[in-house]
Amino acid sequence: MGSSTSPAVGKALDVLLHLAGRSGPVPGAALIRELGMPRSSAYHLLAVLTERGFVLHYPEQRAYGLGVAAFEIGSAYLRHAPLEHLGRPLARRLAARTGETAHLGILHGPDSLYLVKERPPRQAFPVSLVTDVGVRLPASLTANGRSMLAHLAPAQLRALFAAPLVTRTESGPTSLPELRELLAAEHARGWAREDGMITAGMRSVGACAFDHHGAPVAAFSVTGRGDRAATGEEEIAAATRSAARALTRRLSGTAPAGWFG
Secondary structure, eight states, rough: OSSSSSSHHHHHHHHHHHHHHHSEEEEHHHHHHTTOOOOOHHHHHHHEEEEEEETEEEEEEEEEEEOHHHHHHHHHHHHTTTTTHHHHHHHHHHHHHHHHHHEEEEEEETEEEEEEEEEOOOOOOOOSSSSOOOOOOEESSSHHHHHHHTTSSSHHHHHHHOOOOSSSSSSSSSHHHHHHHHHHHHHHHHHEEEEESSSSTEEEEEEEOOOOOOOOOEEEEEEETTTSSOHHHHHHHHHHHHHHHHHHTTTOOOOTTTOOO
């Protein structure tokens, strides 16, 4: 439980760790009981954490879950963890196998943040892409972003995309209902497709890897010209999912049952 030298900090961490270990929102009464905290101080602490964005309050359920700020802390950890070192060899093989540019990215708030970019040894149709390492693009538009968003809870999507959605071309979802419909179709298919939403004429396929909690942690994507793909889309999708499965294993992650077959 809480630290003896800083009780408030310790209790706040207890709350966050407890919520992180649960698969969904936790009723306030159950949270207080399971952590053995006084009711008044617990609700005060939850109010502060909610105000700072670390906790989300679900009024209809009288429950609490992790907020966007906690998610951003997790993303920041990933940027400092060996994710790039584990994923880069897989991205390199993916690029060589498909003959197209491969990326590894993570969610950073409502954006896709690119950590790795690998070009094939020989590219039949060289392209210039905006997706360089360190670039952030709206996750609602990118294949790797949507492959991860498809596994988030509805409340998390609402928190990330409260405002009208950003677009870059004439393609892409413009509202949360449109995004949800697209994510549902891509979740059922097992991979995401982006066609001209970032750059007209370019097409991407994305598939995500999972952490030990079964949450989407990162995603590979393969991008090339839509009119002159070096490899068929289904073959690219299979290769991208294979890379995502390999990264999940390297991270000691757990994919949803039957996800990778």
